[in-house]
Amino acid sequence: MMNDPRNEPWREALRKSMKARERTLLERTAMNEVPAQTRRTNYDEVNTGYTAEMAVQESQRCLDCKNPTCMEGCPVNIDIPTFVKQIEARNFAEAAKTIKQTNIFPAICGRVCPQEAQCESTCFYTAKLNKPSVAIGNLERFTADYEQQSGHVHIPEIKTVNDIKVAVIGSGPAGLAAASDLAMNGYKVTIFEALHEFGGVLKYGIPEFRLPNSIIEQEISVLKEMGVTFIKNFIVGKTATIDDLKEEGFEAFFVGSGAGLPRFMNIPGENLIGVLSANEYLTRVNLMGAHKPGHDTPVLYGKKVAVIGGGNTAMDSVRTALRLGAEKAMIIYRRSFDEMPARKEEIQHAKDEGVEFLNLTNPVEYKSDDKGRVNKVILQKMELSEKDASGRRRPVPIENSEYEMDIDLAVVCVGVSPNPIIPQSITNLELTKWDTIQVDPEQFNSNIPGLFAGGDIVRGGATVILAMGDGRKASAAMHQYLQKQLVTTDN
Numbered sequence: 237m238m239n240d241p242r243n244e245p246w247r248e249a250l251r252k253s254m255k256a257r258e259r260t261l262l263e264r265t266a267m268n269e270v271p272a273q274t275r276r277t278n279y280d281e282v283n284t285g286y287t288a289e290m291a292v293q294e295s296q297r298c299l300d301c302k303n304p305t306c307m308e309g310c311p312v313n314i315d316i317p318t319f320v321k322q323i324e325a326r327n328f329a330e331a332a333k334t335i336k337q338t339n340i341f342p343a344i345c346g347r348v349c350p351q352e353a354q355c356e357s358t359c360f361y362t363a364k365l366n367k368p369s370v371a372i373g374n375l376e377r378f379t380a381d382y383e384q385q386s387g388h389v390h391i392p393e394i395k396t397v398n399d400i401k402v403a404v405i406g407s408g409p410a411g412l413a414a415a416s417d418l419a420m421n422g423y424k425v426t427i428f429e430a431l432h433e434f435g436g437v438l439k440y441g442i443p444e445f446r447l448p449n450s451i452i453e454q455e456i457s458v459l460k461e462m463g464v465t466f467i468k469n470f471i472v473g474k475t476a477t478i479d480d481l482k483e484e485g486f487e488a489f490f491v492g493s494g495a496g497l498p499r500f501m502n503i504p505g506e507n508l509i510g511v512l513s514a515n516e517y518l519t520r521v522n523l524m525g526a527h528k529p530g531h532d533t534p535v536l537y538g539k540k541v542a543v544i545g546g547g548n549t550a551m552d553s554v555r556t557a558l559r560l561g562a563e564k565a566m567i568i569y570r571r572s573f574d575e576m577p578a579r580k581e582e583i584q585h586a587k588d589e590g591v592e593f594l595n596l597t598n599p600v601e602y603k604s605d606d607k608g609r610v611n612k613v614i615l616q617k618m619e620l621s622e623k624d625a626s627g628r629r630r631p632v633p634i635e636n637s638e639y640e641m642d643i644d645l646a647v648v649c650v651g652v653s654p655n656p657i658i659p660q661s662i663t664n665l666e667l668t669k670w671d672t673i674q675v676d677p678e679q680f681n682s683n684i685p686g687l688f689a690g691g692d693i694v695r696g697g698a699t700v701i702l703a704m705g706d707g708r709k710a711s712a713a714m715h716q717y718l719q720k721q722l723v724t725t726d727n
Contacts (some may be wrong), residue, residue: 241318241334247300250324256299260361264368265294272588276558279444279527282585283347286378288328295324298370301360306372309358311705312339312413316355316372323375332383333390335376339704340392340416341455343384344409344438346377347447349701350579384454391461397422400718403486404428405472405658408436409700410691411492412459413707414714418490419462421715426465426486428472430657433523436494437692438700440523441515443552445559446582473661478687487721488686488714491673492707495692497653501544505602506648510536510610514549514649521556538645540564542613544599545649546576551583553647554591562645565591570598570618575628596620598631600638602646613643654693662687672696680710681717688714 241247268284269275275282286294298320306316315334322331335342351373356362359369383389400423404411407429415425433439435452460466472478478489498513500506517535520526526535541557543550546569557565567586569576572595576583587593596618603612617637620629654672659665666674666683673689675682680690690706692698 241315242300246325246327247318247321250321251300254296259297259299260365260367262293262297264297264371265290265374267371267374269585272585272590275445276555276589279559281448282445283377285381286374288326288378288382291323291328291375291378291382292326294371294375295320297361298324299360305358305360305363306355306370309354309356311354311701312345312708314338314355314376319379320370320372320375323379328379328382329386329388329390331379335379336390336392338708340458341409341412341704342376343380343451344447344455345701345704346373346375346380347451348438348442349373350699351376352580354701389454389458391458392416392420394420394462395422397424397463399424400488400722401426401484401486402488402490402714402718403472403481404490404492406430406436406492406494406691406693407434407456407466408492408494408691408703409438410494410693410703410707410710411436411490412456413704414490414492414688414690414711415464415707416459416462417708417711418714419459419464421711423715423718424463424465426467427459428470429466429468430471430493431523432468434466434468436492437496440519441549441552443518443522443556445555446552471657473657477661478658488718489688490707490710490714491658491682491687491689491693492691492703493655493658493693495652495654495695495697497655498648499651499653500648501599501650503599503601505604505610508602508604508610509608510538510644511602511646511648512536514543514545514553514647515652517553517647518549518556521560527560535560536645538562538643540566540643541645541647542566542568542599542641542643543647543649544568546571546578546595547649548578548582550647550649551578551586553649555586555589557645557647558589558591566594567591568594568597568599568613568615570596570631571628572596572620575620596631598633599646603640609644610646611642611644612640613646614638614640652692652697654696658693670696678709679713680706681713686717686721 319331319334356369361367362369498515520535524533525531526533541562543554601614618631624630688710691703
C-alpha cells in the first residue's frame with residue numbers, strides 16, 4: 237500500500253540504523269519525578285515528563301513489529317508504532333498528528349490512562365521477552381506536551397460541514413471523544429455540562445498533581461477551534477429535557493453523564509460528621525478550590541485520615557489528604573496489594589509520600605465524639621478465600637479480630653453508581669439491573685431512536701480511555717444513523 241506509513245523510506249532507514257538485538261538491550265527510560273517530600277506539600281504535577289533526548293532514547297527500544305500487538309491493547313486504536321518511530325526520527329509534530337488521528341486528547345491520556353494494563357501489557361517486550369514494555373504512555377505525553385510548548389497545535393481536519401445539530405450530554409472523556417469525532421464529520425455539536433466547569437471527572441475527580449487543569453483546558457480548546465459549542469450550568473433532564481432539545485432542532489444525542497452517585501458501605505456511623513464520599517471530598521478540592529485561601533467552599537482538614545478503598549480514586553483521596561496537612565493518612569483495603577485495582581504507579585507514589593496501607597482490613601463501624609463528629613473507626617481483619625466473579629480472591633472476615641483506631645476524617649471510595657437524572661427523565665428508556673443505560677455493545681445505541689450513550693453511564697465506572705473508546709464508537713454509529721436519516725428524508 238502506497239500510503240502505508242510502514243513503507244516510508246525514513247522508517248526503513250530507522251530499522252537499519254540499529255539492530256533489533258541492540259534495541260532489546262536498552263533499558264526503559266524512567267520518568268522524572270518531583271521528590272516525595274517536596275511534592276506532598278503542594279499540588280504541582282508529580283511526573284515532570286521526558287526531555288526530547290529521553291523520548292528519542294526510549295523510542296529506540298521499539299522494534300517496529302510486523303504485527304504490532306501493542307495496538308490490540310489500545311481502546312482508541314492509536315497507530316502506536318508509527319508515532320513512536322516518528323519520535324525516534326525527531327519528527328515530533330508528525331507524531332502528534334498521528335496520535336490525533338484517533339485520540340484528540342494525548343496530553344490527558346498520556347497522564348492518566350492505565351497503559352500498563354492496556355497497550356503496554358500487549359507490547360512485545362512484556363508479552364514475549366518478559367521485559368519492561370516500551371513506555372508508550374510516557375511517549376504519548378511527551379509528544380502532546382512538546383506540541384503545546386511549540387505553539388503549533390494540530391487541529392484535526394473538518395470534513396464537509398453540514399447543518400445537522402447533535403447534542404452531547406456531559407463534558408467528561410466519553411462526551412469529549414464523541415464530540416471530537418462528530419465535529420470532524422461536520423456536525424454542529426453542542427456539549428451540555430451540568431457543572432460550572434468543563435471536563436467532567438477529569439476536572440472534579442483527578443487532582444492537579446496527576447492531571448493539571450491547564451492540560452484539560454488546552455485539550456478542550458482544540459474542540460472549540462473545531463467549532464464545538466460548550467454550554468455549562470445546564471442539566472439535561474432538569475434545565476431542559478431531551479424532547480425540549482429536539483424541538484430546538486437537535487437530531488441525535490450522546491449521553492456521557494457519568495457515574496457521579498457515590499456508594500457507601502451501609503455500616504453504623506456513616507452519617508457522622510467527617511465521613512465523606514470521595515466524590516464530595518475530591519470535588520470540593522479539585523473543582524471548587526476549597527483548599528485555596530479565599531475560596532468559599534469549605535473542606536474538612538483531618539489530621540488522622542482513613543481512606544476506604546484500593547482504586548485510583550482512593551489513591552487520589554489519600555494523597556490529597558496529605559497535601560491538606562494530614563499527619564497520618566491511611567488506605568484501608570479489604571484485600572492485599574496483589575488485588576488492589578489502582579495503578580501500580582499511583583500506589584508507589586502514595587507509598588513514597590508516606591501513606592500507610594492497612595490491607596486485609598475492613599471498617600465495620602464509625603464512632604463519634606459528643607458533637608457528632610467521627611473520632612474512631614472499628615476495623616476487622618480479613619483473609620482471602622477463593623476467587624470471586626471479578627477474578628480476585630474473595631475477602632472474608634476473621635472472627636474476633638476487631639480493633640479500634642483513632643481518626644478524625646474518613647473518605648469512602650468503594651464505587652459509584654450512574655447519574656440517575658437523565659435515565660429518570662426519558663420515558664421508556666431501557667436500563668440494566670445496575671441502572672446503567674442499556675446499549676448495543678458495538679453501536680452504543682439505546683432503545684430510543686437517535687439516543688446513544690457511553691462511558692460510566694453505561695459501564696458504571698471505568699477508565700478514561702475506555703470511556704473515550706465508547707465515545708468514538710458511539711460517534712461512528714451516530715454518523716451512520718444520521719446519514720441514513722438524511723437519505724430517508726431526501727427520498
